[in-house]
Amino acid sequence: MYLYLYVSPPPPPDLHSNKRGRDNADTKVALAAVRELRSDENSINYFISHSWHDDVQAKFAILDMVKQQFKAKYGREATFWLDKVCIDQENISDGLKVLCINVTACKKLLVVCGKTYFQRLWCMLELFIMFAFSQDEAVAAERIELIPIEADGVTRESILESMSNFELEGAHCYDPNEEIKLRSVMAAVGEAQFVARMQSLAGKIRARERESSPGNLVRSLTRSLSARHRPRSAPLPHHPRSAPLGRSPSIDTDGAVLGSLVAS
Numbered sequence: 001m002y003l004y005l006y007v008s009p010p011p012p013p014d015l016h017s018n019k020r021g022r023d024n025a026d027t028k029v030a031l032a033a034v035r036e037l038r039s040d041e042n043s044i045n046y047f048i049s050h051s052w053h054d055d056v057q058a059k060f061a062i063l064d065m066v067k068q069q070f071k072a073k074y075g076r077e078a079t080f081w082l083d084k085v086c087i088d089q090e091n092i093s094d095g096l097k098v099l100c101i102n103v104t105a106c107k108k109l110l111v112v113c114g115k116t117y118f119q120r121l122w123c124m125l126e127l128f129i130m131f132a133f134s135q136d137e138a139v140a141a142e143r144i145e146l147i148p149i150e151a152d153g154v155t156r157e158s159i160l161e162s163m164s165n166f167e168l169e170g171a172h173c174y175d176p177n178e179e180i181k182l183r184s185v186m187a188a189v190g191e192a193q194f195v196a197r198m199q200s201l202a203g204k205i206r207a208r209e210r211e212s213s214p215g216n217l218v219r220s221l222t223r224s225l226s227a228r229h230r231p232r233s234a235p236l237p238h239h240p241r242s243a244p245l246g247r248s249p250s251i252d253t254d255g256a257v258l259g260s261l262v263a264s
Contacts, residue, residue, distance in 0.1 A: 003035055003044055003079040003086075034085050037105075045070070046145075047081045047106035049126045054114030058149045062112055066147075081106055103129045107143065113159050114149035121171040121182050128186055128194050137197055141204040163202040168195055 037044070046066070050059055063080070070078035081102055087095030103109065109130050117123055127144070134140035148156040168191060173179035186194060 003037060003041075003081065031085055041079075044081050044106040045078045046108050046110040047103050047126070048083070048110050048112060049123055050112040051114060051116045051120045051123055053116040053120070054112070054149055055151055058114070058151055059112050062147050062149065066110065080110075099125070100129050100133060104133045109144045111144060111146045112149065113146055115152055115154050117159075118162060118166065119171055121173045121179055124168060124171045125182055125186070127198065128189075131194060131197050132189055137200075138204075140197075141201055142208075144201065144205075146205055160202040160205060163205075164199055166195060166198040 048063065067078050086102070103126055109126065111117070111127070130143060131137065131140045134143065146156075146159070148154065148159050150156070168186070173182065183191075
């Protein structure tokens with residue numbers, strides 16, 4: 001298991017680009033900050049869930065602020081799991097076989113959510129895994145932290161509204177063969193239940209923010225980011241409702257199925 005520790009200054013933005021391999025200069029700089037989980041550590045603070053198609057500079061600004069506020073609150077560096085450096089980009093398939101372990105080994109799923117986030121099926125799988133392997137829906141919701149990339153008319157409220165109307169039909173992979181595989185995994189474990197839980201997550205996030213203290217790390221971070229730019233609210237692209245699904249196995253009771261299917 002690898003951690004990704006942000007250093008100062010942060011790695012170059014091209015870290016999040018679609019460049020593959022571990023030999024390009026940007027990736028080499030980032031890999032210098034990667035280390036294995038120590039014996040005295042039983043978890044990673046944040047699994048970074050993000051779309052590679054969203055704004056790179058905005059994502060780095062968010063993660064840098066998370067790093068700074070975490071250190072101010074806890075007196076130490078936050079630890080992150082980031083796909084680009086924690087998965088061998090020259091052997092991606094092996095890394096993805098243990099995605100379930102990587103997600104559940106982190107205390108929080110940090111959703112850095114931009115305009116394309118809900119359109120990426122791999123991002124949806126990360127949320128799917130969090131629900132599948134958590135003790136119950138409430139525990140999963142508590143472990144998901146949402147920070148919006150407020151640009152192009154997208155705001156936190158428009159993201160939550162899109163989540164309230166969430167349908168998995170609009171999420172896709174670049175590779176159609178990957179998409180077929182991921183959809184079969186979700187259908188086997190409980191796609192309909194996942195969609196329902198995603199739709200209810202928006203309300204849980206709103207309720208949590210109303211009840212949280214002013215010192216809440218992600219809440220104060222979101223306010224700081226919002227103060228920088230307050231674009232006019234615009235909903236994310238809405239996708240047509242998928243056809244009714246048949247009865248699916250429970251996400252709670254059949255989480256083990258997910259691990260075996262993803263690993264296949």
